[in-house]
Amino acid sequence: MRARPRRPPRARTGFPPFRAPRPSPTIRAIVLGGEDSAMRADPAYPHLLSPLRIGSTEVRNRVMQTAHAKMYSQNGHDTQRDIDYQVARAKGGAGLLITGNRLVHPTSTTGNQRFMWAYLKDAVKTNRRLTGAVHEHGARIFEQLNHFGGNATSDSADDIRVLWGPSNVKSPSYGEMPKAMEQADIDELVEWWALCAELSREGGFDGTEVHISHSYLLHQFWSPLYNKRDDAYGGSMENRLRLTREVLDAIRARVGDDWTVGIRLSLHDFMPGGLTDQDAVEAALHLQAQCRIDYINVSAAGYHNIHMAMQPSDEPDGYLVEMTAKVKAVSAVPVFTVGGIKDPALADEIVATGKADMVAMTRALIADPDFANKAAAGRADEIVHCIRGNQGCIGRIYKGFPVSCTVNPATGREGRFGELPPAEDPGRWVVVGGGPAGMKAAETLGKRGHEVILLEQEEHLGGQLRLVVQTPGRHMWNVVARDLEVQMELGHVDVRRATPATPELIAELDPDGVIIATGALPTRTGFSSVFPMVDAIPGIATANALTLWEAIDGTKPATGRVVLLDDDGSRTAAGAAEVLLDRGLRVHVATRWNQLFPFTLGGLDMATLYERLFRKGLTYSINHWAAGIDGTRVEMVNLYTGEPEEALHADTVVVTGAKPDDALYLELTASRGNVHRVGDCVAVRKLDHAIYEGYLAGRELFDPRERYIHEGDLEREAADLVHGD
The missing domain is CATH 3.20.20.70 (Aldolase class I)
Incomplete structure (x- = not known):
């Protein structure tokens, strides 16, 4: 790659910097090394x-x-x-x-x-x-x-x-x-x-x-x-x-x-x-x-x-x-x-x-x-x-x-990754998208010595984190974007806000590589994998239907009695229900899962969420899905018997679901090489996946033979530790 002069990073706006008091360098001291060090x-x-x-x-x-x-x-x-x-x-x-x-x-x-x-x-x-x-x-x-x-x-x-x-x-x-x-x-x-x-x-x-x-x-x-x-x-x-x-x-x-x-x-x-x-x-x-x-x-x-x-x-x-x-x-x-x-x-x-x-x-x-x-x-x-x-x-x-x-x-x-290796051939990379996946990729590339330009179409960084922190109990997730901004500063990343990425702009920047982290787009179809041949719930196009994102941020207000059709089972879906309850609405969650918000169990959220939601009046039905919507009438079906259940009244229907925003990636791969994508624009998943994939991209681990860890690989030295010298 070509050696290029670094560009100074732009001043940060949006999430305020998360900074603690910094004492004078003359009084900073740390002594490490040796068993008796202090x-x-x-x-x-x-x-x-x-x-x-x-x-x-x-x-x-x-x-x-x-x-x-x-x-x-x-x-x-x-x-x-x-x-x-x-x-x-x-x-x-x-x-x-x-x-x-x-x-x-x-x-x-x-x-x-x-x-x-x-x-x-x-x-x-x-x-x-x-x-x-x-x-x-x-x-x-x-x-x-x-x-x-x-x-x-x-x-x-x-x-x-x-x-x-x-x-x-x-x-x-x-x-x-x-x-x-x-x-x-x-x-x-x-x-x-x-x-x-x-x-x-x-x-x-x-x-x-x-x-x-x-x-x-x-x-x-x-x-x-x-x-x-x-x-x-x-x-x-x-x-x-x-x-x-x-x-x-x-x-x-x-x-x-x-x-x-x-x-x-x-x-x-x-x-x-x-x-x-x-x-x-x-x-x-x-x-x-x-x-x-x-x-x-x-x-x-x-x-x-x-x-x-x-x-x-x-x-x-x-x-x-x-x-x-x-x-x-x-x-x-x-x-x-x-x-x-x-x-x-x-x-x-x-x-x-x-x-x-x-x-x-x-x-x-x-x-x-x-x-x-x-x-x-x-x-x-x-x-x-x-x-x-x-x-x-x-x-x-x-x-x-x-x-x-x-x-x-x-x-x-730690044993696999160790310290970040410097780039073998420093060059210019463009990262598209200022969500967690894009920020992590930009940070890691920058710390390794690449010149990095991050393009974000909005004024603020954070991607879907800016939505998540609006739900109860998730306020501290603000710190993810703040921390990533600090780390991008350390990597001298040139952050360009309010700058939509286009193929023409990317060509003008003339990068050696491109990382696409454009995230996902919410859907309003009510599609569920329990009915994979039904692209959209019949009648949803004419119903007062909101996406999960609209329900949380209020860009399209919910009114009256709300039915939330939950295909995700996630903390964010639970957060949307609680946001609507806090606005004084009556909320019923109908889910295709065997349990209400089942994927909140492993993170230990479930008990706390249930207590708050039930105290606020949430009602729900499990193992159900919508067979169709007729005005304010949501026809329900039992997923085990296949038989109709009592219809639900809904002045507003909220549906979960999102799809990868991959249009730019597909367009660029048709016209240039060394283009990669990370995070939800690959497949809609969790924050863990976004940050991990951004990190791998920042280390330029794109080859599946280098990228993936097989089960037990990191523990293979155990026998040597027990039986060796």
Whole structure:
């Protein structure tokens, strides 16, 4: 490609820049590298970036990653993918990392087989590789030990195993009944838990965390929701915490007093008859008095309401901080807080006001491993922020897929992608479309050394994000476009707003390559794949019909009684229904799916959405679709019987659906080479796909042989880690 002089980027307008205070360069300091390295407190965040002693462990700052499943393991062992993931966050400046929960006994089965087994003695070797790699970058790492108890399924194992629990109470998620543990079972479990802690120490970890939250076994013994026993392990709080004390005492006896041991404590069950924050305070006092623990790491909720443990974007940042402060007030050991915290200023305030000693920002670190380094260097405006969409992380776990991230395509693929490679032959690229796919492509191309011109026909960037943020609970998604604008500035992208792209303009710009990211266009046909031979619902052309986009932004007002025909099952469809309800309209959703908005389950949106929608008066019917529209009469059909159902009255019909806006792409490919498309103009999908495809395009990964990752490719080194030198 031709070497060309760079053009200065245009000033940004539209989304306001998302910037934190930037201190003078003379007072920015960060020291990394070596096991004993520390991060100096930056004046902007002096409390967050100050060191902390936790038992026998010194950590360089108060930024931490809690335990979380990633689905990278094989046969109960870490893989190189695990190591690469943890090292990226250690290298990025986090003070403390805690591994995803590792299972202490074969009866602790899960919904899949991609958890790690702490009781495997040959795992010591892989653990040493993991911990050594983390220590090289100055972070500390604890191993969380856990037993799933009855909140699991025995079907996940290759054989059939009996689940263990305090009582014969079925899991609210899996519906399988566990065995009520006998004394011999309890004694065996305590011994295995202590053995696992000993193996943890041999593996080079800096400490062990015992899990007493999220409806897992020790939480099940503690919580009245699960514990119906009438022996020494049931009834009073002291009895219900007996097993926890026995585990902690056995661990301490095995590993000694000079090693850090802490707990993950539930703050609240959020269920009638369950544990409350007052119970958490009493448990914290009790366990500190009866056992030697070095810290308390809090969380909340369980399998009855797991969305309260990992809230989507509907709840404010730091939604568990005030409850944490109650535990902190009675604790003589450091207390860690959690709850959707993604801003260093908020985290610093939490520590400064004494509400917690350490701040867990797990999803924030999934989104940006360099979070702590950027905050310390006065570059907080460059942080790529978590939006708590739970699509790339938790949503993938619920499908049994490895964790990634909606806003960070490199998450979980650190070993494959590594640092951005400079362009081998820098040239000029034109990117058409200022939505997330186009912005990500432009950013990545620019950072690699290409000259990049981004053409956006509107005054503002963001594409469909500008629609999504108008729906309840999605306001924080504004930050996606803001972050991408900041990153495009770093890549020196020439952004041209209010500039429709035409073949003539593109020819005039004379690019070496073109990326088309023109997105999608809404449809008003009511087409559904359940009736693939029907292009449009009969009568919809003459009905008062709105697209989903029109319903949200109000460009074509809805009136009277509204029927929303939902073929998507998405959060955006749910958001449209709520927008209309908030405008005072009566809304009925008719969906072809077996459940109302089914694709909100994996991201943990469903429970919160249902509560709001039902309180606002939403009515709905499932397994139905419109056979035709006659004026204000919507004829409905049952999709299982094929029989007509009672017709719905609709003054306004809202239909989901969109199609790729691919006209420019098809025209350009007929006349020039090196034209590629990304995002919804390929096929209408989610934000994850748009950003990921933009990233691949920015790396010029267009060859399918280079583009796609086959299942297991990123974990292939696991056997070498276990059996190699």
